[in-house]
Amino acid sequence: MILSVASGKGGTGKTTVAVNLALSVGFCQFMDYDVEAPNAAFFLKPDIKHIQKVEMKHPYFLxxxxxxxxxxxxxxxxxxxxxxxxxxxxxxxxxxxxxxxxxxxxxxAVREKDVEIGKIKKGFSKPGINFYMGDLKPGYMRTISVQAALDKFIEKDILIIIDCPPGTSCPMVFSVKDSDYCILVTEPTPYGLNDLLISIEVLKDMGIPYGVIINRDGIGNDEVENYCRKNNIKILLKIPNDMEVAKYYSRGESMLDYDISWKGKFENILKEIKKDVRK
Ligand code: SF4
Ligand code: SF4
Structure with missing residues (x-):
């Protein structure tokens, strides 16, 4: 199963959810498709064993x-x-x-040569996570080329967790395109609802089932929750706005490090998702 984790805007806790889900499940393939700002490695601390260049053709002029x-x-x-x-x-x-x-x-007068636009890094994280990340070279606008290079490493017969880039533009669409399910992470604020609605439209158009995780629950209002209930959208989890969680995050530690009961909650999310996946 391919499970993507996306959000309509950056900073909503998308990577937190993806990482903690992977650590809770234990055995999976984790793919960081947020190649312009990959940061899942900060939390998963993979032992990187292999680095591969991503190249493309560039012209040069005689x-x-x-x-x-x-x-x-x-x-x-x-x-x-x-x-x-x-x-x-x-x-x-x-x-x-x-x-x-x-x-x-x-x-x-024009010839071509290969130039490096980014890297794919492969490694292993405890307890049993095959870790992959794309890393676009600063200044280059070839996000999808690096993501396409990552695509080639998607394994079969294993749970795949994709940490998508924020937003709903082409890099997000490319990241979710093969997903069996997408978790949308949002915040309970008017901005959060607005971005959630745009993300939902994209997933509906693509025919991908989805559910919602509300992060920093308690900071805003009930509009996101009311919208989901009214439209029969599954709320998979609410993560409270907790200063202690934020402190662990800033140190690169997981929610499981803070409180092991989160492991069961993330495992339950997976059980809920399995009821809705399309294959
Ligand atoms: S993008 Fe422009 S410079 Fe680059 S190969 Fe195409 S025509 Fe040439
Ligand atoms: S000769 Fe070729 S490389 Fe030179 S300006 Fe014309 S098209 Fe460009």
């Missing part, structure tokens, strides 16, 4: 052949190439590696 006609810059929709005077200027962070500039150059 100055001695180029006649500065500007066709490459005209073609590039991402503004990754500009021509100033008789010189081609390339902005690698903006390049999507489409290879178009190579095709349109009439002089054959």
């Amino acid at each position: 100055k001695e052949v180029c006649n500065a006609c500007g066709k490459c810059a005209e073609f590039c929709n991402f503004n990754a190439v500009a021509v100033a005077g008789d010189e081609v200027i390339f902005f690698p962070e903006l390049c999507h590696g489409c290879g178009g500039c190579l095709l349109v150059c009439p002089e054959g």
